[in-house]
Amino acid sequence: MAAVVFENCFILFLICIFSLLCYSFIFKKPKNSRRGRDLPPSPPSLPIVGHLHLLLSTLTHKSLQKISSKYGSLLHLRFLNVPIILVSSASMAYEIFKAHDLNISDRGVSANGESLVFGSSGFLFAPYGDYLKFMKKLAVTKLLRPQALEQAQGVRAVELERFYANLLEKAKKKESVEIGMEVMKLTSNMIFRMSMGRRYSEESGYAERVMELTTKSFNLTKKIFFANMLRTTLGKLGISLFRKEIMGVSCEYDQLLERILVEHEETLAEDDQDKDMMDFLLEVCGDEKAEYKITRDHIKSLFVEVFLGGTDPSTRATEWTMAEILNNHKILEKMRQEIDTVVGKARLIQESDLPNLPYLQAVVKEGLRMYPPIPLVLREFQESCEIKGYYVPEKTGLVVNVYGVMRDPDSWEDPDEFKPERFLDYASRSGQEEQMREQGMKYLPFGAGRRGCLGSNLASILQGTAIGTMVQCFDWRVKGDKINMEETLGGLILTMATPLECTPVPRLGPF
Ligand code: HEM
Numbered sequence: 118m119a120a121v122v123f124e125n126c127f128i129l130f131l132i133c134i135f136s137l138l139c140y141s142f143i144f145k146k147p148k149n150s151r152r153g154r155d156l157p158p159s160p161p162s163l164p165i166v167g168h169l170h171l172l173l174s175t176l177t178h179k180s181l182q183k184i185s186s187k188y189g190s191l192l193h194l195r196f197l198n199v200p201i202i203l204v205s206s207a208s209m210a211y212e213i214f215k216a217h218d219l220n221i222s223d224r225g226v227s228a229n230g231e232s233l234v235f236g237s238s239g240f241l242f243a244p245y246g247d248y249l250k251f252m253k254k255l256a257v258t259k260l261l262r263p264q265a266l267e268q269a270q271g272v273r274a275v276e277l278e279r280f281y282a283n284l285l286e287k288a289k290k291k292e293s294v295e296i297g298m299e300v301m302k303l304t305s306n307m308i309f310r311m312s313m314g315r316r317y318s319e320e321s322g323y324a325e326r327v328m329e330l331t332t333k334s335f336n337l338t339k340k341i342f343f344a345n346m347l348r349t350t351l352g353k354l355g356i357s358l359f360r361k362e363i364m365g366v367s368c369e370y371d372q373l374l375e376r377i378l379v380e381h382e383e384t385l386a387e388d389d390q391d392k393d394m395m396d397f398l399l400e401v402c403g404d405e406k407a408e409y410k411i412t413r414d415h416i417k418s419l420f421v422e423v424f425l426g427g428t429d430p431s432t433r434a435t436e437w438t439m440a441e442i443l444n445n446h447k448i449l450e451k452m453r454q455e456i457d458t459v460v461g462k463a464r465l466i467q468e469s470d471l472p473n474l475p476y477l478q479a480v481v482k483e484g485l486r487m488y489p490p491i492p493l494v495l496r497e498f499q500e501s502c503e504i505k506g507y508y509v510p511e512k513t514g515l516v517v518n519v520y521g522v523m524r525d526p527d528s529w530e531d532p533d534e535f536k537p538e539r540f541l542d543y544a545s546r547s548g549q550e551e552q553m554r555e556q557g558m559k560y561l562p563f564g565a566g567r568r569g570c571l572g573s574n575l576a577s578i579l580q581g582t583a584i585g586t587m588v589q590c591f592d593w594r595v596k597g598d599k600i601n602m603e604e605t606l607g608g609l610i611l612t613m614a615t616p617l618e619c620t621p622v623p624r625l626g627p628f
Pocket residue numbers: 240241242308422423424426427428430431434485489490491494495562563564565566567568569570571572573575576
C-alpha cells in the first residue's frame with residue numbers, strides 16, 4: 118500500500134516538474150560541459166527524463182548492471198538534469214579510487230535540513246571537511262577501532278547469549294522465526310549497548326524503541342533520497358517532498374535521544390572504563406576548548422547514523438548468507454565440522470573463535486559479495502577530471518555499482534554461484550602490491566577510500582557470531598525445497614523479497 122502511494126506521488130511529482138523542465142529546456146540552453154572533450158559513453162536515453170527510468174525500476178542495481186554489461190563499465194548517464202558517472206568494474210573503480218579519492222569524497226546528496234535522519238547535523242551526507250573528520254575520529258576511537266571493540270566484547274557476548282536463548286525458546290515451542298527480525302534485534306541491542314546503553318537493562322525498552330525507529334527510517338530512505346536529490350528544483354516551487362513523514366520520525370528520535378542524554382548527564386560515569394560513547398560526546402559538547410564545537414543535535418545525529426549505518430546492512434547480509442547456507446547442505450555441513458572441531462560441542466561459539474574459523478569467514482565474505490546490502494555507492498566529483506581519457510565535469514554524480522562489480526564475470530569465476538572456497542584461495546594468493554590493490558577493488562561491499570565504511574570490523578564480528586550460533590546450535594526446517602532468493606531494494610538496501618522464515622530445532626546444548 119505504502120509503495121503504491123509512493124509510486125503515485127512520484128508520478129504526480131514527475132508531471133509537476135515536467136512543465137518546469139520544459140520551461141528550462143526551451144528557454145534556457147543546457148550547459149554543455151564538454152569543452153571540446155569527450156564525456157564517457159552514454160546509452161540511449163529518453164527525452165527530458167534521460168535515464169531516470171533505470172533509477173525508478175524496483176531493482177535499480179540490476180538495471181544498471183544490465184546497461185553496463187551492454188554499453189561498458191564507465192558510462193555517462195543523466196537523471197533529469199542531474200549528470201551521473203556509472204562505474205561497474207574493478208579496473209574502473211581502481212582508477213577512480215586511486216587517483217581521485219579526495220575529489221570524490223563528498224556524497225553529493227544534500228543533507229535533509231534539520232531532520233535527525235540524514236540531516237545537516239549528521240555526517241553521512243556531510244562534505245569532507247573538519248566536522249566530518251572530527252565526528253569520524255570520535256566514532257572510530259570510542260566505538261569502532263579494534264581497542265574499543267575489544268573493550269565492549271563482554272557486552273556483545275551477553276547479547277549473543279540472549280540471541281541464542283531466544284532461538285532456543287522458539288525451538289522448544291516449535292515456533293518458526295523470521296531470521297531478519299531476530300538478527301535485527303541482536304545487532305540493534307549490541308550497537309545500542311555498546312554506544313550508549315551499557316547501564317541500561319533490557320527492561321528499559323530503549324533498545325527496542327531505537328530498533329523500531331531505525332526500521333521506520335529505513336523504510337523512508339528511498340523517499341528521503343528522492344526528496345534530497347530534487348530539493349533545489351522543488352524548493353523553487355515551494356514544495357518540500359515527504360517532509361511531514363521525515364520530520365515525524367526525526368521528532369520521535371529526538372524525544373528518545375534527549376531522554377537518554379539527560380539520563381547520562383544526571384549520572385555521568387566517573388571512571389573512564391565505565392564511560393560509553395555518549396558520555397564522551399557529552400564531555401566534548403561541554404568542552405569550550407574542543408577541536409570542534411559540537412551541539413546536542415550533532416550528538417543525536419551521530420547516534421541515529423551509527424544505528425542506520427550499522428544495524429540494517431549487517432542484518433540483511435546475515436539473512437542473505439543464512440539463506441544461501443540453508444540452500445546448500447554441503448556448505449552447512451562443512452561449517453559445522455569446522456565449528457565443532459575448533460569450538461567443540463560443550464560451549465557456545467564466541468567472537469574470539471572467529472580468527473580460527475576461516476571457512477566461516479569465507480562464507481560471510483561470499484554472502485557480502487553476492488548480496489552487498491548497499492549495492493550502489495554514491496559520491497560526487499567536486500572538480501572536473503579525466504578518467505581513462507574521458508572528461509568528467511565538476512559536480513557530476515558518481516554511482517559505483519558494487520553489486521555489478523562483485524558479479525562481473527571478468528573479475529569473478531561463476532559470479533552468480535555461492536562458492537565460499539574462492540575466498541580461501543584468494544587469501545593464499547600473492548602478487549605485486551599494486552596488482553593486489555587493484556584486485557582488492559573487485560570486492561567492495563564496504564565501499565572504498567576515505568568515505569568507505571567505518572564499521573567493517575564490527576560488521577564481521579556481528580555476522581560471524583550470529584551465523585556461527587545459528588549453524589552451530591540448530592538445525593533449520595524450511596518450508597518447500599528451496600529458499601526463494603528473489604531480490605528487492607527495500608529503501609536502497611538489498612533485501613530478500615520473501616523474508617527468510619524457518620523453524621529452529623536444537624542440535625547442541627543447552628549451554
Ligand atoms: C555488513 C555490514 C555493513 C555493510 C555492507 C556496510 C557498507 C557500507 C557502505 C557500502 C558504505 C558507503 C561506503 C562508501 O561510500 O565508499 C558505508 C558507510 C558507512 N558505514 Fe557501513 N556497512 C556495514 C556495517 C556498518 C556498521 C556495523 C557500522 C557502524 C556501527 C557502519 C558504519 C558506517 C558509517 C558511519 C558509514 C559512513 C562513512 C562516511 O560517510 O564517511 N557500517 N557502509
